[in-house]
Amino acid sequence: MAHLKRSFGIGLWFMFLTLPLMVVRVNTLNHEVEWRWSNMIWVGICAFAIAWFWQFSIERRTARRAHVAADAHPEVEKLSLAQRLADDPVLSRRVLIGAAVVAMIFPWLVSTGQNYYHINVMVSALIFVVLGLGLNITVGLAGLLDLGYIAFFAVGAYTYALLSKNFDLGFWTCLPLGGLMGMLFGVVLGFPILRLRGDYLAIVTLGFASITKIVLENWDTVFGGAAGIAGIPRPEFFGMALDGRQKSVYTYYIVLALVALTIVVTTRLKNSRVGRAWMALREDEIACVAMGVDMARTKLSAYALGAFWAGLVGVIFAAHNNFINPDSFTFMDSAMILAMVVLGGMGSILGVIIAGLALKLLPEYLRAFAEYRMLVFGAVMVLMMIFRPQGLINNMRRKYECDTVEGDHDDGAK
Amino acid sequence: MDFQYLFELLCGGVVKGSIYALIALGYTMVYGIIQLINFAHGEVYMIGAFVAFIVAGILTLTGYSGLTVLVLAAVVALIYAAAYGYTLEKIAYRPLRNAPRLSPLISAIGASIFLMNYVQLAQTPDFLPFPELVADFEFMEPIARYVSSVDLVILIVTTVTMIALTVLIKYTRIGKAMRATQQDMVMARLVGVNVDRVISATFIIGSVLAAIAGVLIASRTGQINSAIGFMAGLKAFTAAVLGGIGNIPGAVLGGLVLGIAETLGAGYISSAYEDVFAFGLLVLILILRPAGLLGKAVKQKV
Amino acid sequence: MTAPSKGRKLLEVSGLTMDFGGLRAIDSVGLDIFEGEIVALIGPNGAGKTTFFNCVTGIYEPTAGEVMIHPPGEKSRRINGMKPNRITTLGMARTFQNIRLFPAMTVLENVMIGRHCRTGTSILDAILNSRRAVREERETVEKSYRLLKKVGLADVADEFSRNLSYGAQRRLEIARAMATDPFLLLLDEPAAGMNPQETLELDELIVRIRSEDKLAILLIEHDMKLVMSISDRIYVMEYGKEIAQGTPREIKENPRVIEAYLGEEAHA
Known part of the structure; x- marks a missing residue:
């Protein structure tokens, strides 16, 4: 009952809060005021429902934490579905192979003839998956909040656009160059700023991305200004001419291969000496340094490697679109990539892939949703931090086999 | 050297800087108490400007005019900004009080994106013309080239606001509680300060200041849209860092320095790169003197 | 306990001073540690013990003084x-x-971080899964696992470290520090928050580490029983100054110490 009463109060509060913005619309040209009272009712109802659910969730969250705190036995943590899947090598291999097969035959599943819309959508989504996985290294593994990640993507895209336009270099030459340029920018920018505290770092990276965009917009002679650069060639295929659909399918396989490569590389890094140092740095900087980890080098490597993937996939983006301009590299794009990492679960590779696909494909196929896309992303970021900071997919614990330790190793490596 | 031009730029810089200072105060006060960059602060400023725009629109159509409209619109805007700031803290930050450092920051970014898009969807993504509510004063005519009537109003209002804020923090009960909480939250709680209420009050005061800035800047530039908060917020944050975050006089100084630097850069080099000067300044100050102009370096406790 | 014959000097601190603004937290403190010794640093709360640790381990840079180390088999160095x-x-x-600790990493991974500075797998090694990466990874796991066994945490190796009990977390910290192959181990209040049984086990663990791993140990501790039973020598600090040093017996009988520290302890 108390809950209902509170929720009712909150509903009223939100009706008041949204009164001017949701209800009134002033048209200064015609000198008219439009009153949209129905909106107010909707706000009231929604706020009431959400408030009720909110109180319920907070209560559950508190109860769960108290439970964990009171009972310090390690067993209390329930194994997630994903963890159980990962613990079962046979099953996880099967799922992996299944996913790979579906990904391979995807172009033939969704399109026939000259209809290749779905393939193009998938290419865009996979480009963002690579971006998400790259940012996952910087933010998810190493805990460096980079709000200007899209700038490295722009560096890669413009590298290819300029090199192909001015020097006639091909896609395959530019692909590694784009990655290296991204990395170079990462190192040059990262070097002075990585000793900053986490929240300052976030703002400075944001500032860098804004500067990048302004420079791209205003330096017309080199970067083509706000109009951008058009006529960027598609990836070449041993000199053969491809038709529209073939081009898309070809790009699809290129980006798919890149996704696979990113997954392999990130997984290996994550479970290596380097990746462990990143995670330790994320968890506790001082303890990490006191254990002999070189902070500057570790941070810089994470930052530069994240930038490398962005640069790499930027080249593909430019090639896929044939055309780039500064509007593709806004803060909102950075924020969306960050939302993928947050939603997927910091450091979780599978989670980031699923979140990336969802965030990119949902707005594409649910047109009604597209308009509210950023609104929902914003809300999701807040809600995730409050209710599920570990992301949709828990960052799974890795178990190590060690057979060579003398004696009874079985008591530990269950 | 054209001194007249320089003076013109300086005046413009001071006006701009005092607006930055008003917004920066909100960042600095919140940061001082809960060490959070309230990323959505710029959005509160934007909402303040929007509410003022709506109220002014309604009032103008019903026949009121000039300063009356401005004052009424400003009052409603302040109330709403305060309400938004208060609600924002309750929803997006309070549940994360003890979370790892990055969590509230990500939540703040989410809140900022949410509010920006909320206004855009509820109103319009286009620029809207903000009515001219300050008539030109006659006595300003001789110096109107340097300081327009709107600028004069801005300077007076910001000065009065800052004096009021200083008095509030120095002499009132809540001000003392705020200073105590800033120094040591645990200790303040132990001696009976209601920390939750202090934090709410900080958000409310900061939001009110931002809304004042929003109304003033809207009547100066004559237009608003849902995206103005983002840039203004970023600039004001720069100002706060420039002065030393958590430091109230620092925020004012930082705002003025930033405003002047930006205007001079735009006036002498290129106006297209105005924002680049601001961010360049931010990057430089953070690298060379992360504690800011007036801040003190603090050792982290191990 | 019989003090072992004094071997080579390992750590030599002299005139160490640390100021915070106008506050002098440590005032010209000297301290030596010899091979195979267990040395305790005691003193009332706020005496500057942890600050001393931070100065010696590089977290703070001391305002004045010398910190010299003499690693066995290597040349001496000034580490200020x-x-x-x-x-x-x-x-x-x-x-x-x-x-x-690193709360979202497993117990084993926490220890493995300690091996970081003793291994050299590069990013490229890790990506290519080179022979070096595989070998070092295997060695790291083995060594870390052995250390976990030593501190009695082998059966929880795959749990997140945040889920361990307080005492277990303290032991994990010791294992993590030992993974860096030190010649000198600095323990900051290792028994804090432990129950008597756990403290007893810790006592035994520290002595065992010293004898099995040939380590010298410097510890800050408030548990007098633990300090008196395992230390070879004790240094006492008060208000940033060193007021006494000697064997446990000498310290027990030192009137300054009784007044400054044990007296307070006796009242408490």
């Missing part, structure tokens, strides 16, 4: 102002008073 990770690499490892 060196970065903490360099000092750890040179062979001094520490634990923290307010436990600083």
Whole structure:
């Protein structure tokens, strides 16, 4: 009952809060005021429902934490579905192979003839998956909040656009160059700023991305200004001419291969000496340094490697679109990539892939949703931090086999 | 050297800087108490400007005019900004009080994106013309080239606001509680300060200041849209860092320095790169003197 | 307990001073540690013990004074102002008073971090899964696992470290520090928050580490029973100054110490 009463109060509060913005619309040209009272009712109802659910969730969250705190036995943590899947090598291999097969035959599943819309959508989504996985290294593994990640993507895209336009270099030459340029920018920018505290770092990276965009917009002679650069060639295929659909399918396989490569590389890094140092740095900087980890080098490597993937996939983006301009590299794009990492679960590779696909494909196929896309992303970021900071997919614990330790190793490596 | 031009730029810089200072105060006060960059602060400023725009629109159509409209619109805007700031803290930050450092920051970014898009969807993504509510004063005519009537109003209002804020923090009960909480939250709680209420009050005061800035800047530039908060917020944050975050006089100084630097850069080099000067300044100050102009370096406790 | 014959000097601190603004937290403190010794640093709260640790391990840069180390088999070095990770690499490892584990990493992974400075797998090695990466990874796991066995945490190796009990977390910190192959281990209040049984086990563990791993140990501790039973020598600090040093017996009988410290302890 108390809950209902509170929720009712909150509903009223939100009706008041949204009164001017949701209800009134002033048209200064015609000198008219439009009153949209129905909106107010909707706000009231929604706020009431959400408030009720909110109180319920907070209560559950508190109860769960108290439970964990009171009972310090390690067993209390329930194994997630994903963890159980990962613990079962046979099953996880099967799922992996299944996913790979579906990904391979995807172009033939969704399109026939000259209809290749779905393939193009998938290419865009996979480009963002690579971006998400790259940012996952910087933010998810190493805990460096980079709000200007899209700038490295722009560096890669413009590298290819300029090199192909001015020097006639091909896609395959530019692909590694784009990655290296991204990395170079990462190192040059990262070097002075990585000793900053986490929240300052976030703002400075944001500032860098804004500067990048302004420079791209205003330096017309080199970067083509706000109009951008058009006529960027598609990836070449041993000199053969491809038709529209073939081009898309070809790009699809290129980006798919890149996704696979990113997954392999990130997984290996994550479970290596380097990746462990990143995670330790994320968890506790001082303890990490006191254990002999070189902070500057570790941070810089994470930052530069994240930038490398962005640069790499930027080249593909430019090639896929044939055309780039500064509007593709806004803060909102950075924020969306960050939302993928947050939603997927910091450091979780599978989670980031699923979140990336969802965030990119949902707005594409649910047109009604597209308009509210950023609104929902914003809300999701807040809600995730409050209710599920570990992301949709828990960052799974890795178990190590060690057979060579003398004696009874079985008591530990269950 | 054209001194007249320089003076013109300086005046413009001071006006701009005092607006930055008003917004920066909100960042600095919140940061001082809960060490959070309230990323959505710029959005509160934007909402303040929007509410003022709506109220002014309604009032103008019903026949009121000039300063009356401005004052009424400003009052409603302040109330709403305060309400938004208060609600924002309750929803997006309070549940994360003890979370790892990055969590509230990500939540703040989410809140900022949410509010920006909320206004855009509820109103319009286009620029809207903000009515001219300050008539030109006659006595300003001789110096109107340097300081327009709107600028004069801005300077007076910001000065009065800052004096009021200083008095509030120095002499009132809540001000003392705020200073105590800033120094040591645990200790303040132990001696009976209601920390939750202090934090709410900080958000409310900061939001009110931002809304004042929003109304003033809207009547100066004559237009608003849902995206103005983002840039203004970023600039004001720069100002706060420039002065030393958590430091109230620092925020004012930082705002003025930033405003002047930006205007001079735009006036002498290129106006297209105005924002680049601001961010360049931010990057430089953070690298060379992360504690800011007036801040003190603090050792982290191990 | 019989003090072992004094071997080579390992750590030599002289005239160490640390100012915070106008406040002098440590005032000209000297301290020596010899091979195979267990030395305790005691003193009332706020005496500057942890600050001393922070100065020696590079977290703070001391205002004045000398910190010299003489690693066995290597040349001596002055380490004032060196970065903490360099000092750890040179062979001094520490634990923290307010436990600083990596909560979202498993117990085993926490220890594996300690091996970081003793291994050299590069990013490229890791990506290509080179022979070096595989070999080092295997060695790291084995060594870490052995250390976990030593501190009695082998059966929870795959749990997240945040789920361990307080005492277990403290032991994990010791294992993590030992993974860096130190010649000197610095323990900051290792028994804080432990029950008597756990403290007893810790006592036994520290002595065992000294004899099995040939380590010298410097510890800050408030548990007098533990300090008196295991230390070879004790230094006492008060208000940033060193007021006494000697064997446990000498310290017990030192009137300054009784007045400054044990007296207070006796009242408490």
